[in-house]
Amino acid sequence: MPPLPLSDRSGRTTDSPITFFIQKALETPGLISLAAGLVDEGSLPTADVAAAVAAIMADPAAGRAALQYGSTQGLPSLREKVLRHVCAADGVTPGDIGLSPDDVVLTTGSQQLLYLLGEALFDPGDIVLAEAPSYFVYHGVLQSHGVRVVPVPMDDGGLDVAALDAKLADLKRRGELGRVKLVYTVDYFQNPTGLTLAADRRPKLVEVVKKYSTEHRILILEDAAYRELRYTGPDLPSVKRFDPTNEFVAYASTFSKPLSPGLKLGYALLPSDLVAPVLHLKGNHDFGSANLAQHVVDRLLASGAFDRHVEELRRVYRAKRDAMLAALDAEFGDVPGASWTVPGGGLYVWLTLPPGVDAGPAGPLVPAALEAGVLYVPGEFGHVPGEGGELPRNECRLSFGVADAAGVREGVRRLRAAYRTLERAGARGLAAV
Amino acid sequence: MPPLPLSDRSGRTTDSPITFFIQKALETPGLISLAAGLVDEGSLPTADVAAAVAAIMADPAAGRAALQYGSTQGLPSLREKVLRHVCAADGVTPGDIGLSPDDVVLTTGSQQLLYLLGEALFDPGDIVLAEAPSYFVYHGVLQSHGVRVVPVPMDDGGLDVAALDAKLADLKRRGELGRVKLVYTVDYFQNPTGLTLAADRRPKLVEVVKKYSTEHRILILEDAAYRELRYTGPDLPSVKRFDPTNEFVAYASTFSKPLSPGLKLGYALLPSDLVAPVLHLKGNHDFGSANLAQHVVDRLLASGAFDRHVEELRRVYRAKRDAMLAALDAEFGDVPGASWTVPGGGLYVWLTLPPGVDAGPAGPLVPAALEAGVLYVPGEFGHVPGEGGELPRNECRLSFGVADAAGVREGVRRLRAAYRTLERAGARGLAAV
């Protein structure tokens, strides 16, 4: 059989490493998944969606509009609502930050926007600065585009903006600033760490990219996928909020997390001159995301059902987060050197085990955990390829998204049981590493 | 303001030329659009979709499954049904043509598949052989990928397979066969001409690409978007049907035309070793198209509603096609040198005006038609860039998709009125060109 003539890009594009883990979760009966990025099942808005579709289809004009082709950019009334939604959270008017509904693009989940933006900006050899660790699916996008990733460390305040500045200064010194296209941050309750970019770093982040935007603009991709899932503390202003001329920040978000992933609807607020390049690409990809989903979300925003649903989700996830944190206290409180993040929102807790513990995909904790009936995502997957040196292997991403509170507790208990088998292996196990 | 650092691909990616025309149609009140690729409004399946969503959401497990993330490849039960649907039309079993549901991929319309396949295969400078004229949005995709298009002429039997053979022989002679990746055909009621690939050419097409697949496989992209919209004559077997080892033909189709574009759901039957490369790319694009739409279509296929709907659409469109053909007879029957296709299905009639008439976007017929209150797509847009020589300018794509029968008749009457103003311009107009 003559070989397939695959493209260079195809050669750079691989399966997400997490696919194996998700597969496992589906195959193993009784397994508690603290790995899956799925959302809470019980609170999915079945009644809201049923009511919205019934109302749309009961009105012949509305039904026809929803089942016909939409536009590449997306439903105008929804673009307007989305813009108002973000601006209300930021306490500004669209005009304050140079935005109109023409700057909003609706996409097939926010993932599609992450992809399209990369396609608009990246050539092989370009440089992206990304938080380390970071959203692993986006690493795949960067790899596929042939981009070189420069990792930027994080601390409890999220992306270390001073370190970013230093990295950019270094790139400038080496004459590589011309290849720097983008800074990527998941700045609310990050996937995978649960960390949030501190308030005082937000305006600074914009200042830093401005400072280095001498030859061309360096953009910030603010991935706000988890912003609405906030359980404690005030809503911080977006990074976008500090870009009053709408030049430097692309704000991407989604209805997958605060409403329903099955609608697969995302949105972005883009610098005005990025809109056309992104839409031209999207015209080739699909010339518009599923129109029915847009009409459904438009109704749920208009009726207030979306806001009510977000309140409900906050209650549900807050309880599950609390269950996970309490279980970690109870189970891992006695493990010297173990620590974990206390996220104010989102779906993830980042567990750091004592140095030397191998929680990676080839290490002993994964099979021990599966044996005990629990699955987590090895933190290694979240690290930026090329981060340099040995990647830390003692980290786990634990999600309280899909399991219920009892499942979350039992999952953490099982993880501790698995960890105990490593402790017992003693000199052969933990002490040896 | 420092300039945006756009990618090479972005530089090659332009707006679809038809956008202007669609825009016009939306702006001008009372305009009859024979241009839009939209589908018939009155027959959109609002009741079917309402019933399917109500049934899904009434069953808690089904509702949650539909509103949760799906998989990148798409809903297994729907992939199975889609495969059965195509095989039934071809009078074969999946096994007969080497296919299983694992070879089926669900996409955001068939457009996304056209894009992903190109991304998997094409590097700048590669060669694609395409019917001329052809689906203009796909031209945009090819241009964006930096592909060189080699046009292949068509006649009443669709793609001229002997001419394709000769073009490939020529490319071989010039040592360029190594760059040939794909042959593109819309083989049922083509957009834009309405022509269908003749039965005896279908197996030959596969033979021809096999003959030249010496260094690597040359693939056929069979774009069967309009297959179900058949008004006269028997259903011809697909080109895929003649690829029993599932190696050479990627079959792409959609629910946009025979059901609803608002669901934006497409599907492809792919050579087995193309599935992983396409899915890896799709994993980066969106890791799965809207799951709710997949569950809706799955229900409509299972219940028989889809088949009933297709029957209904055939009745509706057949009448509109007949109205357009009758109006062309009545209005243009007396124009010497004017001719048009008589499509057995689809949404389009291809009108050829006398040589020398400029129906192109910069010619006199477009403004005259707008003045008369009708819009068509200049045939020029359907021609393959680089087709060589002067592109023909005397062709129009007329769609009976969106207007009702009376509108179709009135639209053709207005087009004749517009054409009459050119005739009247006499020496200054038609005779001069």
Ligand SMILES: Cc1ncc(COP(=O)(O)O)c(C=O)c1O
């Ligand atoms: C940080 C982040 N960004 C983007 C996405 C994309 O989600 P979607 O495409 O469903 O909006 C996810 C999904 O898990 C995510 O975690």
Ligand SMILES: Cc1ncc(COP(=O)(O)O)c(C=O)c1O
């Ligand atoms: C020939 C052809 N292929 C593919 C498509 C893509 O349609 P969709 O993405 O809605 O399936 C179209 C739409 O007009 C078409 O005419």
